[in-house]
Amino acid sequence: MTNLACATQNLAVAYRAEPVLYTVDFQxxxxxxxxxxxPNGAGKSTLIKAMLGLVKPLTGSVEFFGQPVAKMRQRVGYMPQSTSVDWDFPTTVIDVVTMGTYGSLGLFRRPRAKHRALAYDALEQTGMAELARRQIGELSGGQRQRVFLARALVQQPDLYFLDEPFQGIDARxxxxxxxxxxxxxxxxxxIVIVHHDLATLADYCDHVTLLNRRIVAHGAVEDVFTRDNIRTTYDVTDDSAAFLESIR
Incomplete structure (x- = not known):
């Protein structure tokens, strides 16, 4: 049996009285x-947040590396959508990335030189080291996403959740x-990526989950990323042939 980095069983989520996810089994x-x-409103971001404990599920269980999330937090990194951040907050790039080390510091402990070094290394990996002292409000959309990725990297997790990491950024x-x-x-x-561009999914991912409040299909890209499954997920009609032709 394949080892699993994460899995849910019978996961269901509702906002107020509105169901968002129905009995999701996700591995x-x-x-x-x-x-x-x-599609929009399918529950993609909600699935990640429920798994990470940021949203309380109605039912279901979540495991990371075969253990409850409470025991595995240090092995899991999260990059939220950039729209969830106050980019006017007066802080620098290096400070934002260093925040990624806080989980390993313990209560009331301040980052030390080694944590700062880890943050600079993460910025080097994402090509952002030259902007370490820049205010975050001065960054472009693509630069902000790379800083957010660096903040996830500095945690040095084994499992990454990235929510729309390529949304609205430049090609570089x-x-x-x-x-x-x-x-x-x-x-x-x-790595788990919430992704919106179907045309590039097969280039970036080797597994895929097609989700529309329920799991439509789930598995290796070559097995389940088919026109029929995409048509079902997005409720595409025969009149939308151009949409399907753009994917592969």
Whole structure:
């Protein structure tokens, strides 16, 4: 049996009285790059947040590396959507990335030189070291995403959750981030990406989950990323042939 980096069983989520996810069984093989795709409102970000304990599920269980999330937090990194951040907050790039070390510091302890060094190393990996002293409000969209990726890297987790990492960024930033993700996978890390561009999914991911409040299909890209499954996930009609032709 394939070792699993994470798995849910019977996971269900509702906001107020509105169901968002229905009985989701979700597994990510250790060492995979898993893309989560689906239409707007499908519950993609909610699935990640529920797994990380940021949203309370109605039902279900979550495990990371075969253990409850409470025991595995140090092995899990998270890159939220950039729209969830107050970019006007007066702080520098290096300070934002250093925040990624706080989970390992313990209560009331301040970052030391070694934590600062880890932050600079993460910025080097994402091509952002030259902007370490820049205010975050001065960054472009692509630069902000690379800083957020560096903050996840500095945690040195074994499993990464990235929520729309390529949304609205320039080609240079996207290529830089893809190179980092490929290096992470080559070193044995597992990556879960909420992704919106179906045309590039097969280039970035080896596994895929098609989600529309429920799991439509789940597995290796070559097995489940098919036109029929995409049509079902997005409720595509025969009149939308151009949409399907753009994917492969």
């Amino acid at each position: 990510v093989p250790d060492g995979a790059v898993m893309g989560i795709v689906g 930033s996207q290529q830089s981030m893809v190179e980092v993700l490929r290096a992470l996978q080559a070193s044995g890390k597992t």
